[in-house]
Amino acid sequence: TIILGLESSCDETAAALVTAEGKILAHRLAMQEEAHRPYGGVVPEIAARAHVEALSPLIEAALEDANLTLDQVDVIAATAGPGLIGGVMVGLVTGKALAHAANKPLVAVNHLEGHALSPRLADPSLQFPYLLLLVSGGHCQLLHVRGPGNYARLATTIDDASGEAFDKTAKLLGVGYPGGPAVEQAAAKGNAKAVPLPRPLVGTAEPHFSFAGLKSAVMRAAQSGKYSTEDIAASFQQAVIDCLIDRTERQLAAHQGMTALVVAGGVAANQSIRAALQALAARHDLPFVAPPLWLCTDNAAMIAWAGAERYAAGLIDDLTVPARPRWPLDPDAEKARGAGV
Numbered sequence: 001t002i003i004l005g006l007e008s009s010c011d012e013t014a015a016a017l018v019t020a021e022g023k024i025l026a027h028r029l030a031m032q033e034e035a036h037r038p039y040g041g042v043v044p045e046i047a048a049r050a051h052v053e054a055l056s057p058l059i060e061a062a063l064e065d066a067n068l069t070l071d072q073v074d075v076i077a078a079t080a081g082p083g084l085i086g087g088v089m090v091g092l093v094t095g096k097a098l099a100h101a102a103n104k105p106l107v108a109v110n111h112l113e114g115h116a117l118s119p120r121l122a123d124p125s126l127q128f129p130y131l132l133l134l135v136s137g138g139h140c141q142l143l144h145v146r147g148p149g150n151y152a153r154l155a156t157t158i159d160d161a162s163g164e165a166f167d168k169t170a171k172l173l174g175v176g177y178p179g180g181p182a183v184e185q186a187a188a189k190g191n192a193k194a195v196p197l198p199r200p201l202v203g204t205a206e207p208h209f210s211f212a213g214l215k216s217a218v219m220r221a222a223q224s225g226k227y228s229t230e231d232i233a234a235s236f237q238q239a240v241i242d243c244l245i246d247r248t249e250r251q252l253a254a255h256q257g258m259t260a261l262v263v264a265g266g267v268a269a270n271q272s273i274r275a276a277l278q279a280l281a282a283r284h285d286l287p288f289v290a291p292p293l294w295l296c297t298d299n300a301a302m303i304a305w306a307g308a309e310r311y312a313a314g315l316i317d318d319l320t321v322p323a324r325p326r327w328p329l330d331p332d333a334e335k336a337r338g339a340g341v
Ligand code: ATP
Pocket: 010, 082, 083, 111, 112, 115, 135, 136, 137, 138, 139, 162, 163, 164, 166, 167, 178, 179, 180, 181, 184, 265, 266, 267, 268, 269, 270, 271, 296, 297, 298
């Protein structure tokens, strides 16, 4: 079984082909960094137009790389949300058109499920259930991953996502765009103990994350003129790590029977964060699984793979499936959040 995956929910346009056994036959990606750089963030209208231009050539290139025709593809998987609605529509409508024209089943993939299952594409020995720290541009969550379509959200951020915190800190420090890798590079040259910064919610009984207070403290530190950019970046990164580790450890203690500690999402590309999680897993005698860096940030291989897992579970969609700018992996937790946290 061969799955074509399409991704266009943010500022990467991507197409990939994977097999049901997890073999990556081709993956193509076009980044829009240059188009958004002058604005210091993703501009939805620019992103949507760029997806329209980039997607079809990427699909053709991926098919060519794999030496396949569309007829030889068995399943079409496309991101249907969450994300910027204009971009999501481009990929989903393209997926629907291909599925219709070639008479293939369509799987509408939740982008977060793409991130959540990507570690199983990287490491086929990874079994359900696992504890997943999902840290990306728009999300910071701990999930109990039980299977495709089967997630319990144990914790989420009450304000900013972790990637958002990196991006805002990068903008504040003027270290460049995109923010995460720029802050990581600056941090490598700084002293993580130089700047006293808060660790919001660490040690509290509630399970959630918070980064807004940290961001304000970084702003004050930068404005004080007392610290170097590198020291602020290093101290910020350490504060994020301490928050992530404390919250994750809390769930490891509360839940027995997890097969592994797993990290996914763009922020999982950060080497210091990976190292800290690896040490945490070792302290709890659990395997640690993190996808290779290119599979952490947005890509279409993870969407094709989530499509493969859903297809194998009989979860296919019809061509009326809508694009969803908001789409929680665990709708129950989302409802509870509306009522309180
Ligand atoms: P979501 O998946 O929540 O919809 P997204 O698709 O925009 O959001 P990803 O592509 O998964 O997010 O991740 C991008 C985020 O990862 C950005 O916020 C970026 O700053 C962050 N990031 C990327 N590399 C690193 C790094 N080395 N260190 C820290 N953060 C990083």
